[in-house]
Amino acid sequence: MVTAAPMSEFKFACPVCGQHITVDSSTSGGQVECPTCFQKIVVPQAPASAETKFILSGSQVGKPRPVGQDTTVASASEPVSRFRQAVPIIAVSVLLVCAAAVGVFIFRDSLPAALGLGPRGRWSLNLKNATFPETRAAGKLRGRSVTCERSTLVGSTLSLREGQGAPLDMGISIPLGRWLSGNVSGRALEIAPDRPSPVPRIVLSWRDEQQKQAREFFTNGYALKLAFDQTTNGRAPGRIYLCLPDEARSVVAGAFDATIQKPRPPAPKASKPNPPPPVSTTATNG
Numbered sequence: 001m002v003t004a005a006p007m008s009e010f011k012f013a014c015p016v017c018g019q020h021i022t023v024d025s026s027t028s029g030g031q032v033e034c035p036t037c038f039q040k041i042v043v044p045q046a047p048a049s050a051e052t053k054f055i056l057s058g059s060q061v062g063k064p065r066p067v068g069q070d071t072t073v074a075s076a077s078e079p080v081s082r083f084r085q086a087v088p089i090i091a092v093s094v095l096l097v098c099a100a101a102v103g104v105f106i107f108r109d110s111l112p113a114a115l116g117l118g119p120r121g122r123w124s125l126n127l128k129n130a131t132f133p134e135t136r137a138a139g140k141l142r143g144r145s146v147t148c149e150r151s152t153l154v155g156s157t158l159s160l161r162e163g164q165g166a167p168l169d170m171g172i173s174i175p176l177g178r179w180l181s182g183n184v185s186g187r188a189l190e191i192a193p194d195r196p197s198p199v200p201r202i203v204l205s206w207r208d209e210q211q212k213q214a215r216e217f218f219t220n221g222y223a224l225k226l227a228f229d230q231t232t233n234g235r236a237p238g239r240i241y242l243c244l245p246d247e248a249r250s251v252v253a254g255a256f257d258a259t260i261q262k263p264r265p266p267a268p269k270a271s272k273p274n275p276p277p278p279v280s281t282t283a284t285n286g
Contacts, residue, residue, distance in 0.1 A: 010046050012056035014039065021058070031061060123249035125193045125223040130253070132227070132239035137254035142206060142246070146170045151256040153236045155263035156181060158226075160240070160256060161205075167213035172242065172252065173203040174224070184238075185231040191224040193245065200224070202244065221245040234260045 011020050019036040025046035034041055040061035047056065124130070137148035137160055146169075148160045156177035163169030179200060180187050191199050202218040225241040236258045244250040 010056070012044050012058050014041055015057050015060050016041075032058075123243065123251055125221075125243050125245065127190060127192055127223050127225055127241075130223065130225050130241040130243070132225075132241060133254045135254050137240055137252055137256045139250070139252035139254075140248070141170050141172070141204060141244075141250045141252065143248040143250075144170065146252070148252070148254070148256055151258040152261055153184070153258040154261045156184075157263075158258060160252065163207075167207045167211070168205060170206045171204075173205065174200050174226075174242075176200060176226075180228075183231065184228045184236055186228060188227040189224065190226075191222065193221050193223055195220075202242070204244065204246075204250070216246070218244055218246075231260065236260050 008025055009022055010025060011022050013020055014034040014037065016039045017034065017037040019034055021032065021034065021041070023032060023043055027043045028046045030043050031040055032043055033039070041058040042061055044056045044058050137151070138146060140146065146162045149162050150164075151158070151160045153159075157173060157175045159171060159173045161168050161171030163171075176184070176189070178198065179189055197220060199220060202222060202224075204216045204218065206214055208214040222245055223241070223243040226238065227240075228236055228238040231237075237256070238258065239255050241253045242251065
C-alpha cells in the first residue's frame with residue numbers, strides 16, 4: 001500500500017489572530033511564535049496533499065486544539081442540514097391543514113348554524129336554520145363585511161350601524177312600533193319572508209362613492225328574528241338575525257346592546273304672518 005508523503009511546507013492559521021503561518025512539515029507537533037500576535041502556537045499535523053480542502057489551525061499553547069473544519073464541505077452541507085430541519089415543520093403544517101379541512105367537511109352542517117348564517121354557510125331565508133351567535137352582531141351588507149359598532153333604540157326604532165358621524169358608513173334601521181310598541185323588555189319578533197303585509201320596513205343605509213348617504217328599503221321578502229333581553233339602566237340588550245333579499249344576499253346576526261333614547265320632539269310649525277289690512281280707496285270727482 002502506497003501512502004502520500006506529507007508536504008515539505010504548509011500553512012496554518014493562528015487561533016488567536018488568524019495570521020497564516022508557513023512552516024516545514026517536520027515541525028508538526030512543535031511550537032512556533034506567531035509573528036503578528038507573538039503567541040506560542042502548537043503546529044498542527046501537516047496535510048497529506050496540497051489539494052486538501054481543510055483550513056488548518058494551530059492551537060494556543062496550554063489550550064485544547066480546535067478541530068479543523070472543511071469550509072467547502074460545511075458550506076455544501078449547510079443547506080442540506082436546514083432542509084432536513086425544515087422537513088418535520090412542513091410535514092406538521094400539512095397535517096394540520098388536512099385536519100382542519102377534514103373538520104370543516106365533517107361539521108359543515110353544524111358550524112354555519114352556530115354562526116346564524118343558514119345551512120352550510122350559505123345565505124338563507126329559512127328562519128328554522130337561523131340561530132343567534134353569542135358574538136357581536138356582524139355579517140355582510142351589500143357584499144361588504146361589517147361589524148355593529150353602535151346600536152340605539154330611539155322610540156320604537158332599532159338601529160345598528162358601523163362608523164361614526166354622518167353620513168354613516170353602513171347601517172340598518174327597523175321600526176318596531178306597530179309590532180313591539182311600548183316596553184321591549186323580554187319581547188321577541190319573527191318575520192318570515194312569506195308573511196303578508198304589513199311588516200316593518202327595513203332601511204339599509206350606506207355611504208356611496210360620492211360620500212353621500214344612500215338608502216334601500218325592504219318592505220317584504222326578508223327574514224327577521226329579533227329577541228330583547230331585560231332592559232336596564234337605559235340599555236336594551238338583544239340578539240338579531242336579519243337576512244335581506246337583495247342581490248348581494250346581505251345578512252347580519254349576533255348580539256347588540258342598544259342605548260335607549262327618546263325621539264326628538266317635532267319641530268314647531270312656523271306661524272303664518274297675519275295678512276295686512278285691506279287698503280280702502282275713495283273715489284273723487286274731478
